Amino acid sequence: MTGLLSIRDLTVRYRRDGVEVPALRGVSLDVEAGExxxxxxxxxxxxxxxALAIAGLLAESAKIGGRIEWFLPASAGATERRSSALGEIxxxxxxxxxxxxxxxxxxxxxxPVMQVGKQIAEVARAHLNLTWADAYAxxxxxxxxxxxxxxxxxxxxxxxQLSGGQKQRVAIAAAIAAGPGFLIxxxxxxxxDTIVQAEIVTLIRRLVTEDGMTLLFISHDIALASTxxxxxxxxxxxxxxxxxxxxxxxxxxxxxxxxxxxDAHLGLDAKPLLDxxxxxx
Amino acid sequence: MSRLRRFLRTxxxxxxxxxxxxxxxxxxxxxxxxxGDPQAIAGPALLPPFQDWSLPLGTDRLGRDVLAExxxxxxxxxxxxxxxxxxxxxxxxxxxxxxxxxxxxxxEMLMRVTDAFQTVPSFLLALAFVSIVGPSLGAVVxxxxxxxxxxxxxxxxxxxxxxxxxxxxxxxxxxGMHPLEIALREVLPNALPPVLALSSVxxxxxxxxxxxLSFLGLGDPNRVTxxxxxxxxxxxxxxxxxxxxxxxxxxVLTVLGVYLAGEGVVESTAIRRSLS
Amino acid sequence: xxxxxALLRRRLVGSVFVLLIxxxxxxxxxxxxxxxxxxxxxxxxxxxxxxxxxxRHRWGLDQSELTRLANYLWALLHLxxxxxxxxxxxxxxxxxxxxxxxxxxxxxxTALSFGLGSALGIYAGARPGSFRDRFLSIGSLALYAVPxxxxxxxxxxxxxxxxRWLPIGGIETIASAKTGLARAADIATHLVLPVSALGFIxxxxxxxxxxxxxxxxxxQDFVLAARARxxxxxxIVLAHVARNALLSLVTMLGLQSAQMLGGSVVIExxxxxxxxxxxxxxxxxxxxxPLLLGIILVSAVFVIVINLLxxxxxxxxxxxxxxxxxxx
Numbered sequence: 001m002t003g004l005l006s007i008r009d010l011t012v013r014y015r016r017d018g019v020e021v022p023a024l025r026g027v028s029l030d031v032e033a034g035e036x037x038x039x040x041x042x043x044x045x046x047x048x049x050x051a052l053a054i055a056g057l058l059a060e061s062a063k064i065g066g067r068i069e070w071f072l073p074a075s076a077g078a079t080e081r082r083s084s085a086l087g088e089i090x091x092x093x094x095x096x097x098x099x100x101x102x103x104x105x106x107x108x109x110x111x112p113v114m115q116v117g118k119q120i121a122e123v124a125r126a127h128l129n130l131t132w133a134d135a136y137a138x139x140x141x142x143x144x145x146x147x148x149x150x151x152x153x154x155x156x157x158x159x160x161q162l163s164g165g166q167k168q169r170v171a172i173a174a175a176i177a178a179g180p181g182f183l184i185x186x187x188x189x190x191x192x193d194t195i196v197q198a199e200i201v202t203l204i205r206r207l208v209t210e211d212g213m214t215l216l217f218i219s220h221d222i223a224l225a226s227t228x229x230x231x232x233x234x235x236x237x238x239x240x241x242x243x244x245x246x247x248x249x250x251x252x253x254x255x256x257x258x259x260x261x262x263d264a265h266l267g268l269d270a271k272p273l274l275d276x277x278x279x280x281x
Numbered sequence: 282m283s284r285l286r287r288f289l290r291t292x293x294x295x296x297x298x299x300x301x302x303x304x305x306x307x308x309x310x311x312x313x314x315x316x317g318d319p320q321a322i323a324g325p326a327l328l329p330p331f332q333d334w335s336l337p338l339g340t341d342r343l344g345r346d347v348l349a350e351x352x353x354x355x356x357x358x359x360x361x362x363x364x365x366x367x368x369x370x371x372x373x374x375x376x377x378x379x380x381x382x383x384x385x386x387x388x389e390m391l392m393r394v395t396d397a398f399q400t401v402p403s404f405l406l407a408l409a410f411v412s413i414v415g416p417s418l419g420a421v422v423x424x425x426x427x428x429x430x431x432x433x434x435x436x437x438x439x440x441x442x443x444x445x446x447x448x449x450x451x452x453x454x455x456x457g458m459h460p461l462e463i464a465l466r467e468v469l470p471n472a473l474p475p476v477l478a479l480s481s482v483x484x485x486x487x488x489x490x491x492x493x494l495s496f497l498g499l500g501d502p503n504r505v506t507x508x509x510x511x512x513x514x515x516x517x518x519x520x521x522x523x524x525x526x527x528x529x530x531x532x533v534l535t536v537l538g539v540y541l542a543g544e545g546v547v548e549s550t551a552i553r554r555s556l557s
Numbered sequence: 558x559x560x561x562x563a564l565l566r567r568r569l570v571g572s573v574f575v576l577l578i579x580x581x582x583x584x585x586x587x588x589x590x591x592x593x594x595x596x597x598x599x600x601x602x603x604x605x606x607x608x609x610x611x612x613r614h615r616w617g618l619d620q621s622e623l624t625r626l627a628n629y630l631w632a633l634l635h636l637x638x639x640x641x642x643x644x645x646x647x648x649x650x651x652x653x654x655x656x657x658x659x660x661x662x663x664x665x666x667t668a669l670s671f672g673l674g675s676a677l678g679i680y681a682g683a684r685p686g687s688f689r690d691r692f693l694s695i696g697s698l699a700l701y702a703v704p705x706x707x708x709x710x711x712x713x714x715x716x717x718x719x720x721r722w723l724p725i726g727g728i729e730t731i732a733s734a735k736t737g738l739a740r741a742a743d744i745a746t747h748l749v750l751p752v753s754a755l756g757f758i759x760x761x762x763x764x765x766x767x768x769x770x771x772x773x774x775x776x777q778d779f780v781l782a783a784r785a786r787x788x789x790x791x792x793i794v795l796a797h798v799a800r801n802a803l804l805s806l807v808t809m810l811g812l813q814s815a816q817m818l819g820g821s822v823v824i825e826x827x828x829x830x831x832x833x834x835x836x837x838x839x840x841x842x843x844x845x846x847p848l849l850l851g852i853i854l855v856s857a858v859f860v861i862v863i864n865l866l867x868x869x870x871x872x873x874x875x876x877x878x879x880x881x882x883x884x885x
Binding site for chain 1: 777778783784786788804876877
């Protein structure tokens with residue numbers, strides 16, 4: 001496994017109503033190419049901020065310190081050098097082309113007045129230089145990959161005509177349309193019903209395996225994440241509390257906070273957290 | 282005091298406040314600085330501005346002092362603007378509250394009437410009203426209010442519909458308050474703030490409408506109005522265009538001042554709401 | 558399409574009712590006028606008491622109010638708006654003569670204000686808080702404060718008197734007997750200034766609405782998602798942000814039509830354009846209340862029709878309107 005992403009001492013501060021609020025304090029971690037890393041934390045832990053910082057989507061008013069270094073393979077899309085505004089990020093990957101992001105609320109992450117097929121096609125068109133006809137064909141293929149029923153009519157559907165789970169499938173299709181090597185799922189299942197959650201997790205697992213993507217899975221649900229992740233990182237109040245192999249974290253957590261998170265999930269049903277089929281299938 | 286400071290935070294609000302303050306001073310000072318009838322002949326006709334310092338802005342077609350007319354015109358514009366807006370807000374708030382509170386058939390009927398008033402272009406309505414009743418200050422104020430009350434009515438009704446369900450209204454009903462009393466004592470005062478937010482827009486529109494009516498010759502003939510000045514200046518547009526241009530600039534600055542001050546108020550209340 | 562038709566039918570029923578209120582209100586206004594049609598007629602033509610009584614009887618003005626209202630409504634159903642006192646012609650004919658000019662004026666002015674206004678609004682709203690955004694914001698506010706008739710006069714002074722590029726007023730060069738394309742060009746030159754005067758004021762409105770709409774759209778999550786998908790900024794601004802902001806502008810078109818019709822009264826007066834607005838002013842000057850009422854009725858119908866069309870357009874533009882089922 002080669003290193004893909006190196007984060008050193010990342011600090012992010014927001015300005016809210018004239019007061020500076022720290023969101024991340026000196027977080028350091030590495031991401032290996034092809035691995036599945038889960039970032040776990042409660043609200044206010046900074047996990048979404050970390051995801052946005054990695055993607056380069058933080059608001060311009062956010063103050064960033066530390067380093068985010070990428071080690072992209074030569075086959076990655078065009079990279080650019082940027083400095084100063086984002087601390088120091090060298091060899092920055094392109095959004096959409098190298099990084100795909102799936103957000104929490106599928107109802108608001110899709111443009112309500114544009115057909116979903118077009119929203120997927122425009123991503124393919126923007127990065128892969130396709131004609132609209134080819135882009136729509138690719139969109140249809142993607143809809144089939146994300147298992148949306150009746151892809152042909154789905155292309156012409158508007159977001160409000162789809163269910164929450166279907167919308168999220170569309171959002172995932174748009175995120176991977178240009179074939180990025182790095183997928184960020186920021187609470188991608190948190191707004192969905194439980195059964196649908198499991199379906200989407202399965203979908204993500206399959207897509208990531210099929211395309212050999214590196215996955216960053218952000219969640220507050222350590223149980224859900226453990227079915228998917230190779231490694232788990234725990235964030236609390238903007239600090240990295242613990243990071244390690246998923247199995248090890250779940251069975252023998254090192255930090256008291258991690259233990260508390262796990263305890264909160266063990267109820268009377270007490271089903272094993274790690275599915276016997278394993279998280280790496 | 283802090284409310285005033287919050288209001289003055291934006292440069293727009295400060296500019297608006299300065300313009301409005303100047304306008305009020307102009308209006309109040311007019312009879313002091315220019316006593317007597319501003320429509321009386323003060324000098325030779327069509328005297329250009331900056332020639333005679335007792336007539337700084339020159340004279341018009343009949344020899345009237347332009348500066349005096351300008352100051353007295355401010356009184357009319359301000360008076361009509363404020364009176365028409367007050368009337369429109371009052372009528373609108375009452376109708377809207379009644380409609381929202383009564384509900385059912387009364388609400389339907391009142392809303393259809395509101396629709397009717399909104400369908401007819403308000404300027405045509407004002408035109409018809411003044412032409413029938415005769416040109417006077419009161420007629421102009423009423424004519425403008427007839428077209429402007431529908432906005433506040435809708436806002437008031439929307440507010441009332443949401444307030445109606447709240448606890449303190451139910452409480453008032455329980456202790457046996459008469460519905461009309463509840464409507465006027467409990468509901469109306471709480472529905473007012475969003476309605477009042479419309480006031481600057483209504484004042485601005487009223488000033489412009491009054492100017493247009495005066496321009497067409499439908500203003501009060503006994504009063505100096507900026508619109509009337511522009512109409513007068515039109516007859517000598519080729520030779521003395523400034524006679525029409527100057528009152529127009531006064532109008533633009535006045536309305537702009539009202540808008541800016543209004544936006545300032547909206548900004549300051551919005552800031553307050555987001556901080557709390 | 559059925560969705561749009563159902564909407565249309567519902568609105569049509571409501572509109573008829575509103576129109577009825579306007580008619581009755583107008584009739585009451587007519588009644589409130591001092592003197593009636595006969596008095597006005599006699600003022601210009603002269604006549605003794607006997608003739609007055611005869612005319613009153615002939616024109617049905619000696620009957621009760623309710624009967625007269627019923628007669629008026631009946632006449633309206635036959636599209637008969639009565640007789641103009643100042644023109645001594647059927648009101649319907651007079652109005653129909655002037656209507657096309659006003660429609661041309663208003664149509665062009667709307668196209669100008671909507672087109673240029675929203676384009677500038679997109680330009681400003683593409684970068685909120687930037688210099689051009691603030692500049693256009695203050696500029697549009699100042700423009701909105703300008704009285705239309707005064708702006709028209711300023712345009713006349715500048716372009717017609719000083720520069721002599723454009724004619725001062727009227728709709729075409731008098732007694733020029735041009736036809737076809739030459740006549741169209743002549744009319745067009747005469748319309749440039751009035752359309753500009755009418756259009757530029759409302760341009761400010763559309764600019765501000767588009768700006769506000771875009772500021773609202775920028776805050777939406779789907780914009781962040783669009784950026785995350787790496788879409789080019791231009792595409793985000795136009796295909797997503799502006800497209801969403803457009804909806805609020807379309808609603809404004811309907812509300813604007815009533816205001817612009819009122820605005821055309823003064824503009825047509827300033828530029829001596831023989832349209833409906835000028836006719837209203839002439840009706841006032843000639844104390845021709847029936848004509849004024851007829852103009853008000855026609856205006857109300859016009860506004861209702863425009864609003865219906867706008868609602869239809871909105872239903873077509875916003876796929877969420879009339880939506881029922883959600884997919885399984």
